[in-house]
Amino acid sequence: MGSKPVLVVTADGLDTATLESALADTPASITYLSDLTDLFDTLTHSVFHALVLPETVDGQSGTDIAYGVRTLFPDLPVIIVGEDPEAVPDTLEVTAVEPSARLEDAVAEAVRDSLGAEPPTVAGRPPSPMETLLLSLFNELPDHLYAKDDQARHVLLGRGFNEPTDRLGLTDVEVPELAEEHARAALRDEMDVIEEETDRVEVEEFLDLDASYVRTRKMPWYDSTGDVQGIIGHTQDITDRKLREHAFRRQNERMVKVALVASHELRNELQIAYGRLEELADCDGPTADIAESLSQISAIIDTVVELSTSDPNGPVQHAEIEQVPKREHVWLSRLSREVWDTLADSEACLTFDGDTRIVADQESAGLLLQILFQNALEHAGPSVTVTVGLTADGFFVADDGPGIDVEPPERVFDAGHTAVAENTGFGLYVARRVAADQGWTVTAAESESGGARFDIGNVDCPE
Incomplete structure (x- = not known):
């Protein structure tokens, strides 16, 4: 009778010498594994x-680990030592050996029973090149690769962001370090893919x-029959790219601000010039040429404003063609953090009272947040705390500054209204x-701390 290899993940409570003695009359050859992170490589x-x-083992549940093992090695017998059989779901199909004075004998009996069956079809044979290639990809790719079963539980993780076993058997809502709103949204996305309600999901997030x-x-x-048995995920660190975008955004914002302020001042001068021109209506002279010149200047101003406020990465548009915004799902916290990082220094603080995904044109929504953040920094000072939170039909931006000193508060939206001398208003x-x-609304009010608060309503926030 040939030797039948058995892999034992060691931990306190199991005497390996006693176990080997109890298995002396069986063809078992035991391999001990002390580092759980090597489990899938070894299997x-x-x-x-x-x-x-x-x-x-290492603070992780053997039952959770068994979920990953059973999904990838479906007919490999798994024995969990020291576990109450009632605590293991029947669907997992593993053998639980409850604690007892003769624990090693009970484990040996369970091993003996498993060795009497046919060898496992996957773990019981040498790996194929495709299996080793896939495992190498999971281990060596610096990004985070992972696979989940049909209940969205982790069954395999790469080494990019996490240890390869620290989330086995868990859905995202059961992973403690993930924000609750993001974890719930991730689970919804994954179940949509698994239940074939959507082909794939792609989303950008800000994470701490x-x-x-x-x-x-x-x-x-x-699976081999073409049915969906879970999902494959790929998470890529795009922090460096975002920081470059932030630097570009700051440069572009300075150019836009210069163009808008200059156009405002020039239009004021044009209004004065047109007024003087009307006074010359009854006078003899080349007033038509002056009117034509002023019209040309006005057209140039319009072109400068259009060019400075259009998407620099998009295609060139003719002035008479309306640009259609690209509406997409975006996390409110991620977009807020991106804009905030281009404006505030270390004294100011951005906090969140909840988070959600909104459907919006990111460029336009980012500009709206930029203006509201700048307003808080200018009126409340460099050490302001700004809070972005959720409302019944959208979100709000509030600060802890001096508040809105004008009645009614809606006057702050009037063109040219300003409480800061150097601002254009x-x-x-x-x-x-x-x-x-x-399609959104913006209203002004007082924040809980007495500062300014702006509520943005009628926002599409899909569940």
């Missing part, structure tokens, strides 16, 4: 007929984890126009 590259897991900005793609994982006027283009 893939070697041949095993059974796996023994402890109830917990190893990477600040990430892009995640999720695609179906098909067009910021909040433009903000309301930008919001209206999205």
Whole structure:
């Protein structure tokens, strides 16, 4: 009778010498594994007929680990040592050996029973080139690769962002370091892919984890019959790219501000010139030439404003063609953080009271947030705390500054209204126009701390 390899993940509570003695009359050859992060590498590259897991190892549940193992090695017998059989779901199809004075004998009996069956079809044979290629991709790619089963539970993780076993058996809502709103949205996205309500998902997020900005793609994982049995995910750190975009945005914003302020001043002068021209209506002289020149100047101003405020990355548009905004799903926190990082220094603070995904043209929504953040920094000072939070039909931006000292508060949206001498007074006027283009509303009120608060309503926030 040939030797049948058994992999035992070691942990406190199991006496390995006693276990080997109890298995002395069986063909089992035991391999011990002390580093749980090597579990899938070991199972893939070697041949095993059974796996023994402890109830917990490195703070992780053996039952959760078994979810990943059973999905990738579906007929490999798994024995969980020291676990109450009632605590293991029947659908997992593993053997649980509850604690007892003769624990090693009970484990040996479970191993003996498993070795009497046919060898596993996957773990019981050498790996194929495709299996080793896939595992190498998961291990070596600096991005985060992962696979989840048909309940969106992690069954395999790469080493890009996490240890390859620290989320096994868990959905995103059960991972403690993930924000609750983001975890719930991720689970909804994944179930939509699994249930074939959508082909794939792609979303950018801001995270307070190893990477600040990430892009995640999720695609179906098909089995041999073509049915969806889970998802494959790819999360990429895009922080460096976002920081370059921030620098470009700051440069572009300075150019836009110069163009808008200059156009405002020039239009004021044009109004004066047109007024003087009307006074010359009854006079003899070349007034038609003057009117033509003023008209040309006005057209040039319009062109400068259009060019300075159009998308610099988009195609060149003719002035008479209306540009159609690109509306897409975007996390409110991610977009807010991107805009904030281009404006505020370390004294100011941005906080969040909830988070959601909104459907918006990112350029327009970013400009709206930029104006509201700038308004807070200018009126409340460089140490202001700005809060972005959720409302029943959208979101709000509030600060802890001196508030709105004008009645009624809606006057702050009037063109030219300003409480800061060097300002043009067009910021909040433009903000309301930008919001209206999205189909949104903007209203002014007092924040809980007595500062200014702007509520943006009628926003599409899909569940």
